[in-house]
Amino acid sequence: MKQPSARQAERISQRREREEQNLFSRLPAAYAASRLQGQRVLQRAGGLSIVEWRVLWDLYEAGPMTIRDLAEIQRTDHSQLSRALPAMQKKQFVTMTRDSADGRQIVVALTETGRRAYETTAPTMKLRREALKAEFSPEEIATFVNLLDRFENFLRRPIDTFLERDSVE
Amino acid sequence: MKQPSARQAERISQRREREEQNLFSRLPAAYAASRLQGQRVLQRAGGLSIVEWRVLWDLYEAGPMTIRDLAEIQRTDHSQLSRALPAMQKKQFVTMTRDSADGRQIVVALTETGRRAYETTAPTMKLRREALKAEFSPEEIATFVNLLDRFENFLRRPIDTFLERDSVE
């Protein structure tokens, strides 16, 4: 009663191949791999978390800014920063000061300690970006980013634009 | 004392533009958007979670298989399935039976209820895939998948292959 296993194995492998062509199922795996590699490299470079690294980098490059600005640059939810920043403040990486002109905003700025943490980590992260450049030409990167742009655009469309129950009736 | 704010705004916007070209920071946002859209469409289609949908789809297309096979097709960790499957069993979507030939394995199979859940959800999910096809030509999809392949390949390389402290000395 074990004969179907060969045919079954064949169907499973066909399924795997089909999934390989499916954008929706490829993206999570690629993202997970990217995050994991990022975490590992950061671990090696001194122990920052991904969120911490992004904050330090942005502040280093662009100077003090509000939580909202940070969230927008990083294309992430502000809640993630709301949660991470107090710990970074405790580690003396950043200062958080309420804006005197607009009492709702909190301006985050790099401290000397934060600057040093950035400078310790940055060379390793640069190695990683350079390794990527060795694999992909500038044109390929541009194509990739453009496809991601368009895909993301599609993903952010209200779902009714393609589910349209009315038009089916 | 508020003069620098204009120059500061400029630096922040430059920072945002640079980040837009950075693959590592684009991927999380694209993935998050994809997941969110998936969740919404599934919600509309009947209330399955992403993990549940993937399991039903795979089993429907390829027949019964082990947890390991499911994890491999879905390019995910087996723990995710270990956690999701008991609930799906409770909902009568699948059966889980220990393989008599290899006592380590558990074979997951679709029930009639699971099959119906799949068939209820599938048309909506198909609409989504077709909407994607309207935005991207087959060649573009192929290019995209190929770039993802190569990127993922890079991401899964051991990090020493590009951090190589020795070779720097």
Place this chain on the structure above:
DNA sequence: AAAAAATGCGTGACAAGTCATATATTATCT
């Protein structure tokens, strides 16, 4: 055949994301 290694699965712990809602502050509208 016994010992060692590999495999399959379950589970605890954690990171990174999201949403929804609450609260304080500022902006806008009559």
Place this chain on the structure above:
DNA sequence: AGATAATATATGACTTGTCACGCATTTTTT
């Protein structure tokens, strides 16, 4: 000015994903 709307941040609850470790079962080595 007072009521209303919008904005910035904080927080709780949830999902998806990972790893590491433990246990049971096979498989491979010796």
